[in-house]
Amino acid sequence: MLLLLTKTTLLLAVVLLLGRLLRRASAARRAALYTAGLLGLAALPILHLVAPPLISVPLPTEPLQPAPILVQAQPQPVPLVAKQPVPTTTSTPSLRPAPAAEFIALSEPTPLPPPAPFPWEGLGMVFLASGSVLCLLRLVFGLIGLQQLVRQSQPAPAAVRDEVVALAQRLRLARVPQVRIAGESLALASPLTFGWWRGVVLLPESSLADDAALRVALLHELVHLHRRDWLVLLLARASAALWWFHPLVHLLVRQLRAELEAACDDRVLRSGVQAPDYAGYLVSFARTASGGKS
Structure with missing residues (x-):
């Protein structure tokens, strides 16, 4: 476990350091780097269990004993024994065996086995696995909450749907996403995009007040769908759930989220929207979504 940690x-430190070195590169490239790092982080436990170690050094299980020194034995003289005359008597020998000498075998006492060590490593694995399960359950409940928001929302007006179709064709999306309007009771403060097959764009009801800001916000969300950012963030959060106890993992996820937003903003600006207008639209949209509060 210590080797895997x-x-x-080391992997997280290298990825974060490379991200710092690539600060002059585009946000899309940094996002791709962080995504690759998180995918490698998810595959690292499997590779640690499956791949053989590069250098295998067998450890001795018993203490080494010095080799015995062989000494050449000296021949001993054989004593001469005088021949005894063979008895000629025909008497029947006694069937009772001669009393044998009794010997008591003295053996060394059997050593007691050492006490079993306390399973600290096993308890640590159970603790870490329990935290990962809780984080994954939280992620699943979040997905269920998104589905509930969709069921409680209303279809977007026809004008908004037509605008989404035009923007989807402009971005060459394979499938036009579903657009829903969340009422004030759902307390949705900003647009929300999720899904990887068709995708769903969920807008707060207050966003319908400004058409220009709404169009820019729709373009921003459709770019997220075109880049598959929601799927990337889902995989990133799943990796963070497996390594919930490591602070560098959460730092990497935050960096990835920021780079995905920056890459999306770059794509919107390349589509023809001017930077000052884009910033003004976002501020106006945020102020409208928050109920007029700056």
Whole structure:
């Protein structure tokens, strides 16, 4: 476990350092780097169990004993024994065996086995696995909550759907996403995009007040769908759930989220929207979504 933790820390440190070195590169490239790091983080436990170690050094299970020194034995003289005359008597020998000498075998006492060590490593694995299960359950409940928001929302007006179709064709999306409007009771503060097959764009009801800001916000969300950012973040959160106890994992997920947003903003600006207008639209949209509060 300690070796696996060391490998994980080394991988995270290398990915974060490369992200710092690539600060002059595009946000899309940094996002791709962080995504690859998180995918490698998820595959690292499997590789640790399956791949053989590069260098295998067998450890001795018993203490080494010095080799015995062989000494050549000296021949001993054989004593001469005088021949005894063979008895000629025909008497029947006694059937009772001669009394044999009694011997008591003295053996060394059997050593008691050492006490079993306390299973600290096993308890640590159970603790870490329990935390991962809880984080994964939280992720599953979040997905269920998104489905509930969709069921409680309303279909978007026809004008908004037509705008989404036009933007989807412009971005060459394979499938036009579903657009829903969340009422004020759902307390949705900003647009929300999720799904990887068709995708769903969920807008707060207050976003319908400004058409220009709404169009820019729709373009921003459709770019997220085109880049598959929601699927990337889902995989990132799943990796973070497996390594929930490591602070560098959460730092990497935050960096990935920020780079995905920056890459999406770059794509919107390349589509023809001016930077000052884009910033003004976002501020106006945020102020409208928050109920007029700056």
